[in-house]
Amino acid sequence: MSLDKATVAKIAHLARIKVPEADQEHLAGELSNILNFVEQLNEVDTVGVQPMTSVAPHKLRRRPDAVTDGGVRDAVLSNAPETAEGFFVVPKVVE
Amino acid sequence: MTKLIQGETGDWEVVIGLEVHAQIISNAKLFSGASTLFGSEPNTQVSFVDAAFPGMLPVINEVCVEQAVRTGLGLKAQINLYSVFDRKNYFYADLPSGYQISQFQQPVVGKGEIVLDMPDGSSRTVGVTRLHLEMDAGKSVHDLHPSRTYVDLNRSGVALMEIVSEPDMRTSEEAAAYVRKLRAILRYLGTCDGNMEEGSMRCDVNVSVRRPGGPLGTRTETKNVNSIRYVQMAIDYEVQRQIEVLEGGGSIVQETRLWDTTKFVTRSMRSKEEAHDYRYFPDPDLLPLELEQSWVDAIKATLPELPDDKKARFIADYKLSAYDAGVLVAERASADFYETVAKGRDPKLAANWTMGELFGALNKQGKGIEQSPVSAENLGGLIDLISDNTISGRIAKDVFAEMVETGKPAALIVEEKGLRQVTDTGAIDTAIEGVLAANPDKVAEFKGGKEKLFGFFVGQVMKQTQGKANPALVNEILTRKLKD
Numbered sequence: 001m002s003l004d005k006a007t008v009a010k011i012a013h014l015a016r017i018k019v020p021e022a023d024q025e026h027l028a029g030e031l032s033n034i035l036n037f038v039e040q041l042n043e044v045d046t047v048g049v050q051p052m053t054s055v056a057p058h059k060l061r062r063r064p065d066a067v068t069d070g071g072v073r074d075a076v077l078s079n080a081p082e083t084a085e086g087f088f089v090v091p092k093v094v095e
Numbered sequence: 096m097t098k099l100i101q102g103e104t105g106d107w108e109v110v111i112g113l114e115v116h117a118q119i120i121s122n123a124k125l126f127s128g129a130s131t132l133f134g135s136e137p138n139t140q141v142s143f144v145d146a147a148f149p150g151m152l153p154v155i156n157e158v159c160v161e162q163a164v165r166t167g168l169g170l171k172a173q174i175n176l177y178s179v180f181d182r183k184n185y186f187y188a189d190l191p192s193g194y195q196i197s198q199f200q201q202p203v204v205g206k207g208e209i210v211l212d213m214p215d216g217s218s219r220t221v222g223v224t225r226l227h228l229e230m231d232a233g234k235s236v237h238d239l240h241p242s243r244t245y246v247d248l249n250r251s252g253v254a255l256m257e258i259v260s261e262p263d264m265r266t267s268e269e270a271a272a273y274v275r276k277l278r279a280i281l282r283y284l285g286t287c288d289g290n291m292e293e294g295s296m297r298c299d300v301n302v303s304v305r306r307p308g309g310p311l312g313t314r315t316e317t318k319n320v321n322s323i324r325y326v327q328m329a330i331d332y333e334v335q336r337q338i339e340v341l342e343g344g345g346s347i348v349q350e351t352r353l354w355d356t357t358k359f360v361t362r363s364m365r366s367k368e369e370a371h372d373y374r375y376f377p378d379p380d381l382l383p384l385e386l387e388q389s390w391v392d393a394i395k396a397t398l399p400e401l402p403d404d405k406k407a408r409f410i411a412d413y414k415l416s417a418y419d420a421g422v423l424v425a426e427r428a429s430a431d432f433y434e435t436v437a438k439g440r441d442p443k444l445a446a447n448w449t450m451g452e453l454f455g456a457l458n459k460q461g462k463g464i465e466q467s468p469v470s471a472e473n474l475g476g477l478i479d480l481i482s483d484n485t486i487s488g489r490i491a492k493d494v495f496a497e498m499v500e501t502g503k504p505a506a507l508i509v510e511e512k513g514l515r516q517v518t519d520t521g522a523i524d525t526a527i528e529g530v531l532a533a534n535p536d537k538v539a540e541f542k543g544g545k546e547k548l549f550g551f552f553v554g555q556v557m558k559q560t561q562g563k564a565n566p567a568l569v570n571e572i573l574t575r576k577l578k579d
Contacts, residue, residue, distance in 0.1 A: 014372055016186055053382055060382040063122050065158030069142035070127030076141045076248070086137040087245035090188045093235060 001039060002032035098266050099307060102338045107304045109334050110311060111270050113326075115277060116255050116449050117287040118231065118295035119162045125230045125254035126196065133293055135164045137247035145252040149190035149564055159254040160260030160288040160384065163203050163228050165394050170223050172207025173235070176389050180228075180381040183373045190234035191248050196559070197257075199375040202227035203384060209260070210271040210403055212425075216418040221273055222261035231255050246367035256287070260303065262311075266329035267274045271323050274298060279402050283427050291321050300327055302333045304341070312337070313347040320354045329354045333361050351552055396527045405430055413442035415430050422450060429454075435471035438477050448474060452492070468502045469495070477505035485509065486516050490562055517564045523572055526559040527552075531576065542576060549573070 005024045008031065012019040019027060073086060083091040100293050124131055144151040167174050179201040182194040204226035211219045233251035258277065264270050277291035277294060287294045298321070303314035313338070315330050333424035335345050336465040352361040386431055400408070402424045409420035409430075423446065424430045437445035453474060457467060477495060480486045486494060486509055497508045509515055517523060530552060541548045556569050 007222075014184070014374065016098075038405070042564075049286075053377075058382060060384055061154055062155045062157035062160070063128065065123050065156050066128065067123050067130045069123075069144075070129035072143075073136075073141070074313040075137045076138055076143070076146045082243075084243075084245065086139070086189075087236065087239075087247055088138070089243050089245055091243045091244070092237065092242050093188050 001035045003028045103342050106336050108307045109262035109265055110262045110303045111262045112301040113260045114299040116297045119159050121158050123156055124252035127252050131253050140249040145248055146425045151211055163256050163458050164283050166286045167226055168395050169280050170207035171203035176386045178203040178384045180378045182378045183374045189505040190236045196228035196378055197229035209276050218512050224261050226256050228256050236365050267327040270330055271327045274323050279425055283401055287577040298330050302330055304337045314347050317352045317354050325463045331462035357443040415446055419446050430462050430569030432471045436475045444478055452495050473504045480505050487566055490514050517560050523564050523568055530555040
């Protein structure tokens with residue numbers, strides 16, 4: 001499978017990563033190489049095989065329904081570039 | 096039976112499907128130990144998981160899973176013992192991780208159904224496609240600053256059930272009935288409080304129109320409609336808009352729209368046009384959710400009697416009409432109230448008083464049954480006084496008005512106000528004699544064949560006795576005396 005330049009631009013946009021147009025052609029080649037490498041897995045017949053979700057036989061851990069966290073507003077907000085009255089503050093995002 | 100909308104160029108059929116997001120009732124969030132309480136100070140109920148700090152891992156709340164399964168069972172749906180959590184990727188200021196943990200290809204609950212109770216007493220079954228578990232996003236506040244958006248993450252990570260219907264509905268009334276019924280089931284089950292104003296239940300409306308029997312039309316999705324009335328209005332608006340576009344030679348664009356609650360129109364959300372590429376993939380932080388059949392069975396054993404079963408029982412045991420039974424079971428609290436009133440009493444009389452007088456009074460005061468000034472026991476007491484002839488049905492209405500006002504038991508009001516019905520034939524005799532003696536001309540007219548005057552005499556006697564005379568006795572004695 002190979003990616004074209006337009007697909008690279010689209011992925012970059014969806015990921016909100018700025019990729020200058022000059023770099024897109026080159027990136028398309030690199031990403032295509034990665035995909036081609038991984039595609040070797042298609043040679044294995046996996047009909048009727050369940051996806052492996054864990055190397056060890058673990059089950060999903062569950063927590064009881066108890067309030068054990070929160071109440072740490074200052075810590076939660078401590079890395080925010082801008083805050084006010086206990087809120088995170090960001091540029092206006094309105095429809 | 097399919098209802099059609101008449102357009103300029105012929106008939107149109109409407110196709111409606113609904114996606115309802117219902118906030119799960121739990122103490123803590125779906126993947127963190129922060130509280131779910133509504134209305135707290137901003138960002139005080141946020142753990143590092145909810146704020147998506149680097150390295151934080153989600154651990155699932157088992158009660159949230161139980162609530163989703165309970166809801167699935169209440170919708171008579173298939174419970175999937177193996178389901179998978181996926182990441183739904185998109186960027187928005189109130190979604191700190193850049194993805195929502197949801198379920199895509201393998202939801203925890205599969206196909207089910209909801210029986211709609213239509214206002215005319217008929218019912219109709221609508222398919223439920225699926226129910227899946229996901230986390231809610233935070234809340235963006237746009238009106239606190241002219242150029243900034245304020246973000247509160249208290250809601251971030253609260254468990255949601257997304258319940259998707261089949262495109263089985265054909266009118267906005269059916270869509271409204273669907274939301275009402277789903278809300279009733281959720282409340283009976285105790286899995287969601289169904290409070291649409293607070294946003295704990297939100298509705299996305301999918302609408303398309305087509306020529307009867309033709310292929311499906313292109314649909315639009317109107318997001319976050321937050322009341323049943325708005326669901327109906329948004330559908331009606333969207334149907335008209337789509338028919339106008341199509342009949343004008345245009346075509347419908349598949350898009351996300353917004354319901355404008357000030358102008359009562361749907362509007363295109365242009366900024367979301369490109370956002371539909373969610374790139375779902377299994378969340379590597381979470382193993383598949385595997386349930387034991389015995390665990391599901393144990394939940395099933397604790398299900399309460401649900402609205403449909405209760406309605407059937409009310410019809411069978413109390414001989415109520417389908418309509419009356421449907422109204423009474425719409426809320427668990429009103430069904431319980433009715434059953435307390437009806438216990439050991441005439442069920443039809445109990446239904447009339449509960450639905451007629453009481454619901455009327457509550458409506459007028461804008462109160463729910465839980466805040467009723469008249470308790471079920473007291474309403475029952477009033478009915479007892481009617482049944483044993485202590486008061487007449489007419490006086491009972493006055494007593495009831497007083498009960499609504501003061502909350503006092505009926506017997507006390509009757510005693511205090513001396514409203515006890517006069518069943519003493521001597522006293523009624525005297526009153527009748529007085530009325531007849533005062534109106535000799537009318538007596539003569541009556542005897543001359545003007546029998547309509549009977550009502551006049553009854554009225555006068557009731558007036559004399561301040562309405563307290565037993566009407567049956569008055570009729571009986573009056574008839575006898577007028578024949579003399």
